[in-house]
Amino acid sequence: MPLKLKPPRPGKSPYWSVRGTYLGVAVDRSTKATDRATAAKVLRKIEADIKSGLVSPKGVKTFLDAAVDYMAATGHQEHLAPIVERLGAYAVEAIDQQLIDETAIALKPEAAAATRNRWVYTPISAILKHAGVEQSIRRPKGWRGTPRTDWMTPDQAFRLLEAAEGVDREFAIFLSFLLYTGARLSEGLGLKVDRLDLSEANAYIETSKNGDPYTAYLPPVLVADLANHPRGLGRQGQRVFRFTKCGRIYTLLDKARKAAGPDLAFVGFHTFRHTWATWMRRYGKSDTRGLLETKRWRDAASVRRYEHVVESEEARRADLLPTRNTRKNAK
Structure with missing residues (x-):
């Protein structure tokens, strides 16, 4: 049944409460509000949280669950703390392109695309894949950066x-x-x-x-x-x-x-x-x-x-180009 407001119960609680089921999530909680108008706002907030994935049904894997499993299996923890703090409560299935883009901007507002990709997109992609979520994540424009191949002699x-x-x-x-x-x-x-x-x-x-x-x-x-x-x-x-x-x-x-x-x-x-x-x-x-x-x-x-x-074979054909010596020899 949809979420409904329940009035205060005299002698038990002065607060309005919310009961019902919304998008598969069962709710039975106090609004901590003594008036109906405020309680209605709390109800709408609960619905919004459920719809966004911030509140998940029991038994549904959250991003936090997936991240813990990923770290235990791979030992990789780099860059994960701020991401988990922001997305931990979301169901893995609720994490879409828009949410990932918003997370990248929030965590790295001034960073270049390559940095956002390394610190946000790549870890999220790895965790979701490990959790069995097949999703094509679009990387930010310019995420490949400029390849550097500095090497030592x-x-x-x-x-x-x-x-x-x-x-x-x-x-x-x-x-x-x-x-x-x-x-x-x-x-x-x-x-x-x-x-x-x-x-x-x-x-x-x-x-x-x-x-x-x-x-x-x-x-x-x-x-x-x-x-x-x-x-x-x-x-x-x-x-x-x-x-x-x-x-x-x-x-x-x-x-x-x-x-x-x-x-x-x-x-x-x-x-x-x-x-x-x-x-x-x-x-x-x-x-x-x-x-x-x-x-x-x-x-x-x-x-x-x-x-x-490495010089290509074609580039080595430069050895065959005319020089001043070949011109003198031709005479």
Whole structure:
């Protein structure tokens, strides 16, 4: 039955109450109002909350429920607190494009589209997908941002690793791991000792950003670094590296950068991934398809950004262009 106002009950309660069912939600509560006009406003507010999804029927999964399940399954918590605070009470089925857009603007009013996408759209999409809600979420215009492919030359990378040795031995090995596997920061930090096999020269990355696990090959130089880990590797169930994604790890990188030289000021943790991909193209002779098959990326578009680091066969035809010497020889 629809929601109805019930008058105060003498000797029991001086307040009007609301009873009934609206859109499948059963209601039986006091309005805390002693006059009918105010109670009617409370009734309309209850209806609006139910219609918007702010109040859900019993047994219906809320965004908070979905977020808790997602965090328990993946361990990912980054950027989630303000989103859950705003959307937690909504039924997952009630979260639509308009609500997501409004949430992004409210949480990141001055941010660029790429930042809104990273901090709001992507986490919401991941939680809804994990909850089994198939919804095509439209990202904000310009959300891809401007792809950056800054990378280090061998000389720069080796100077940075050497500088990191002077800052913290384990941190230097961690940077070496990122450099020679192309792993993301979160993948390296989450790596467990029992997922590392130096005899087979590989590391199994269970959770990646694109959702696909992959096995990373460890070249000999990296195997040697890991074999000399200052805390050893006989720590089953523990993480290989003691660091977490907090201010300290960025402070360590900053110290190493400054010690290595001013030309390395541009380096961030993701630069190691770009450097690995660039070196795989330039020195490992991997093409776009080869890089894609490493499972570090899901789509070819993300890999093509590294095509510019290697001269194409057509570009090398510039060697055949006339020069002043060929003109003299022609005479």
